[in-house]
Amino acid sequence: MEGYDIESLIKDILDARMDDALERLNQASFRDGYAAMIHDFLDPTLQRIGSMWSIGTISLAQGYVAGKIAELVLNKAIESGEASALAEEQGVAVLGNIEDDFHALGRKMVASFLRLDGWKVEDLGNDVLPRAFVDAALRLNARVIGASAMMLSTALNVRALRAELDSRGLSGSIQLAVGGAVFRMRPGLVDEVGGDGSAPSAMEAPALFRALKERAKP
Amino acid sequence: MKAKIPLIACGIFRQEFEALPPDLKEAFSPEYLDSMLHMRPLELDAALHAALEKQGDAASVLLFGDCCPFMREISETMGRKRSEGINCCEIMLGHERYKALRREGAFFFMPEWTERWEEVFKFELGFSDEALARAFMQDTMKKLVYIDTGLHPVPYATLAAIERYFELPVSVERAGLSQLEKALREALAKARP
Structure with a gap:
């Protein structure tokens, strides 16, 4: 070749x-x-x-x-x-911008790169409530949720999604990827909001999602 | 007479701040930073640190949205308070109206950025190619909204050029200054209880 x-x-x-x-x-x-x-x-x-x-x-x-x-x-x-x-089937990933966040571009880019990597993406759009993320993940048997936020004030709303996963006993079996500009500039924020991992760019999201899928408890 | 509170403000509010009621305006000694720093968040962080350092331990108010990664640390220490609002558009429109328009797929133009729209899109964001700019905007937005603060004649010719460039409808949202005034009065009360 x-x-x-x-x-x-x-x-x-x-x-x-x-x-x-x-x-x-x-x-x-x-x-x-x-x-x-x-x-x-x-x-x-x-x-x-x-x-x-x-x-x-x-x-x-x-x-x-x-x-x-x-x-x-x-x-x-x-x-x-x-x-x-193209690629081995990776299963379902649920994506959305967290509550109050309307910056769709990064999320849409992540969706494109994940699809290219063999993921079936359920894109819930902007301003998604924690319950909607988790309900979709359960309905579609998704092992990874991706929550996007551009600014700190909206990124902090990811904590409610982590609380939703915890309260329903799903932490561990559903992994939480977080991303957006503020996570790149504040690496400690991933832990602060309860994320399981983050990628420095949309192009690197497929590797993160694969790693999280492997980590998810059956 | 109470001492004036230092106000570090985004330049996007300059004319709007100057038009506020005298009792509110005169409570502050304003310093403005270039609104284009919004495009470079880490530089905005540094500029805010520099502006606040000059004030020492004095209680201060920041008239900004959540526009840089360390805004929380910058605005929540040593008696500093920030105006409520995720960005300048929410500060001008109030939370409910801002969110309703965002849910309708609105992208906002403040008066100052309307004048500088080519600088923002073509040079800062790199969308000098019209077709690319159009594809980008139409991928994520459904309409463009000019926030009319009531201080400037609505720049219909510029808005028409923006509408042509992005091929998205532009509407005018009459916001006035009431939400800005409310946000600043609240921040002032917290900074000077």
Whole structure:
């Protein structure tokens, strides 16, 4: 298999040339199939972009382009009938912005990257109450809930979700991933609100969710 | 006469603060920070620390939302109080109205940021490509709301340009200054019981 030009793909994304980036990925998938393209080309590219995002060297627009590309590639893989070959099925993840939080972009990016990684995502949207998170997780047999918050005052509302899990005896069997800008800037906040883990960027969320799934008690 | 309380305020409120009733306005000695610091939260943290350091142990009020990661530590020590509200839009609209509009998918434009909208979106956020900006905004928002504080003529031409750029409808929400006044009076009462 010919090597992939990851540097050029990164440049396309950082220059917001979405069409060029997609064309590059299309050519690779035509040649090698979606599974190889995603595993050996798109994933390593997104990991690099994720590292840039977590140290704040790329703009919101550049992060958005990366998320959009993941979403579009996944849709094309589904259309091609190759989606089942992309990644091992990971089960269900329940996502939402915590109560009073309306910053949807990060959550939507996480949803795209998780789907690309084989997760079935139940996206509950913005301003989600603790009970709604837990009810959805139980209904869908999800092992991981992902709660997003952008600012400290809304991140603190995650404590009520942890309390809901505790009061229903579900802590441990349902793991709680937390994320959003404030968690990156205040690493101690994950423990403070009762999170089981966090990832420094949306691109790195799939690894976190896999680790949490493994940790979840049956 | 009571001593004035230092007020460290986001520049987005400058004109609105100056238009508040004299008894409230004159209770404070204001210092404004550039509202564009909102885009760089760690720099805002540092700027707030620097501004407050000048006040020493004096009770102070911060007229800010929860706009930087360490706002809690900055605003809850040594007699410092922050105005209630998650951001400037909630401070101007009040919690209920803000939340109702957010649930309707609103993105807000304060008067000062309306004037600087190209600087915010094209340069600070990187959305200089119109199609990309449009896709981004339409992915997460359903409408754009201009918060009319009653101090400036509504900038209809600018709002029309914003509407064209994002291809989302713009409406005008007449907020006035009552919620800002309430938030500041409450913060003042806590800082100077």
